[in-house]
Amino acid sequence: MKTKFLSVLFLFTLLFTSCSGDDDAGKPDTGGETEVTLVTYSDIEFSLTDSSNTNGRVFSTSSGKVYKDSEINAENAEIIDIVSATSQAFIAFDSPHKATDPTIVGARITKYQPTGVSLTAADFDAMTDDSKLKSLIIVDDNETISISDYENKIVLFENASGKKGAIKLKALNANRLLVDIKVIK
Numbered sequence: 001m002k003t004k005f006l007s008v009l010f011l012f013t014l015l016f017t018s019c020s021g022d023d024d025a026g027k028p029d030t031g032g033e034t035e036v037t038l039v040t041y042s043d044i045e046f047s048l049t050d051s052s053n054t055n056g057r058v059f060s061t062s063s064g065k066v067y068k069d070s071e072i073n074a075e076n077a078e079i080i081d082i083v084s085a086t087s088q089a090f091i092a093f094d095s096p097h098k099a100t101d102p103t104i105v106g107a108r109i110t111k112y113q114p115t116g117v118s119l120t121a122a123d124f125d126a127m128t129d130d131s132k133l134k135s136l137i138i139v140d141d142n143e144t145i146s147i148s149d150y151e152n153k154i155v156l157f158e159n160a161s162g163k164k165g166a167i168k169l170k171a172l173n174a175n176r177l178l179v180d181i182k183v184i185k
Contacts, residue, residue: 147172
């Protein structure tokens with residue numbers, strides 16, 4: 001009888017202590033790291049014309065790829081977020097659904113705000129999470145930026161999926177516009 005009692009007590013103790021460690025069961029192990037909430041793309045080059053053999057004029061924040069006009073098709077049209085309408089006179093971005101050069105059949109809407117932006121280049125560079133972008137209200141103001149006043153300007157955008165982002169203008173020459181892009185993941 002004593003043996004049975006001790007066996008049951010041992011089994012009960014074993015079950016009780018093994019269940020007490022399940023408090024974190026079902027939660028992903030992040031290894032102590034915080035979740036990445038911001039995607040950064042550096043040194044993205046937009047061609048000023050489609051005659052460039054190296055750069056395109058449209059970009060997808062989901063694929064992280066710049067597309068040439070000849071590469072736009074029904075499969076990637078709906079993931080294109082950014083269309084550069086930059087020329088040698090001004091810097092501008094078009095919503096993919098309104099773009100005419102190139103025309104993107106099946107494209108979605110992106111709002112851009114190049115003026116009245118409170119986010120600075122220093123803020124942009126310091127961003128490591130989405131906290132600065134989440135609370136912004138993007139106003140599609142249909143404005144352009146002068147090529148004489150573009151350095152370190154920030155253009156805000158919000159794509160059709162509601163993901164907000166910022167474009168930092170870095171360099172411009174006769175062939176291309178160079179930018180960094182940060183967008184909520």
